[in-house]
Amino acid sequence: MIDLILWPLVATFVITGIHVYLGLHVVTRGVIFVDLALAQVAALGSAIGIIIGLEHDGYSSYILAVSFTIMGAAFFAYVRSSKQRIPQEAIIGITYVVCTAAMILLFSKSAEGSEHLNHLLVGSILFVTPVKIGYTALLYILIGIIHWKYRDQFFKTSQSHYQRGDLDKSTRFWDFLFYVTFGFVVTSSVKIAGVLLVFSFLIIPTVAALLFKESIRSRLIFGWIFSMVGSFLGMFVSIVFDVPTGASIVITFGLMLAISGFYFLFKE
Amino acid sequence: MDKAILDWEKRFVNLQGKKLIYYHNSWPYFSNYFGLETVEFLEPKPGITPSPAKLNHIIQRIKSDDIMVIASESYFSDRVPKFIASKTGVKTVKLAQSVGAMEGADSYIHLFETNLKILSQAFGVEHD
Numbered sequence: 001m002i003d004l005i006l007w008p009l010v011a012t013f014v015i016t017g018i019h020v021y022l023g024l025h026v027v028t029r030g031v032i033f034v035d036l037a038l039a040q041v042a043a044l045g046s047a048i049g050i051i052i053g054l055e056h057d058g059y060s061s062y063i064l065a066v067s068f069t070i071m072g073a074a075f076f077a078y079v080r081s082s083k084q085r086i087p088q089e090a091i092i093g094i095t096y097v098v099c100t101a102a103m104i105l106l107f108s109k110s111a112e113g114s115e116h117l118n119h120l121l122v123g124s125i126l127f128v129t130p131v132k133i134g135y136t137a138l139l140y141i142l143i144g145i146i147h148w149k150y151r152d153q154f155f156k157t158s159q160s161h162y163q164r165g166d167l168d169k170s171t172r173f174w175d176f177l178f179y180v181t182f183g184f185v186v187t188s189s190v191k192i193a194g195v196l197l198v199f200s201f202l203i204i205p206t207v208a209a210l211l212f213k214e215s216i217r218s219r220l221i222f223g224w225i226f227s228m229v230g231s232f233l234g235m236f237v238s239i240v241f242d243v244p245t246g247a248s249i250v251i252t253f254g255l256m257l258a259i260s261g262f263y264f265l266f267k268e
Numbered sequence: 269m270d271k272a273i274l275d276w277e278k279r280f281v282n283l284q285g286k287k288l289i290y291y292h293n294s295w296p297y298f299s300n301y302f303g304l305e306t307v308e309f310l311e312p313k314p315g316i317t318p319s320p321a322k323l324n325h326i327i328q329r330i331k332s333d334d335i336m337v338i339a340s341e342s343y344f345s346d347r348v349p350k351f352i353a354s355k356t357g358v359k360t361v362k363l364a365q366s367v368g369a370m371e372g373a374d375s376y377i378h379l380f381e382t383n384l385k386i387l388s389q390a391f392g393v394e395h396d
Contacts, residue, residue: 004323
């Protein structure tokens, strides 16, 4: 039994590392659902790959998904910088539903449809292989290094997010780079853990950290601990109550946040 | 069709009593008719991934009962069966769940023929 959950647990720790950090940006920007939208854009890319007959987990299918992600990143960066009266969150929501609907249309003609749609949502963290974890960790470390090196630029761009219209060239560039790196991370994580779990890793620990901590550093550390404890407890719950792992981690995160919320109110 | 059934019964008699695991419950009558013994389903509730305990149970069962084959619908990704295979050495095969689902299964009769041949090969039993 232990060997069955060892690698999935390692995978949740790898995901925790970068997602809690990116979650800080996402929550600061107020673009909570951007990960769902970008994941869906990438999934649409994979779906087109499957329809034209590319191997499901193959190299060319990945390239297609990544190119879609980069287009999505460029689009979200553009939407922010253009002068407009529409909230960005609306565009994000619209992107999500249109891409999902496009996938349903594409898969309506193939037998594989429901399996792919379902896998995208729930994922299957239990079946992750050590090799996959290795590659993913490498990618996240690389992206982590870029973000560490240019942390001032990235945080400045995120914090100025509510300033709209004429942005200078460098803000646009960092905005685009943020969405590209974010897109890479989300695409890879969704393949392992599914949309529900990835969203939870991104948002829930960060929201809990916002309740209790002020500085970026202490929020990050709080989020990491929250996320690791939650993953561990979620796995434990999944074993004890004999239920699917991904969903029980999401529920555990939710409960932990609820308890944190009550504690916060009580303390006030 | 009747003639074909009699023919299959004779040719694939060696499949009788063989134990296997299916992904979903897609071939109950087929298995029953040809004497295959279904031990487990990977997803008893289609679309809900197995819990760690269930997965552990299946892996133990494969080891203790010497189960050789996991058969899944042709349209499923073989991630889960391959994962179990990597832990146990069980063989994974894909079967046609309907006419046209796989190469060779282009008619109702060929559907049975194809699936029976795939299973015989997986179990390593002779057929005519």
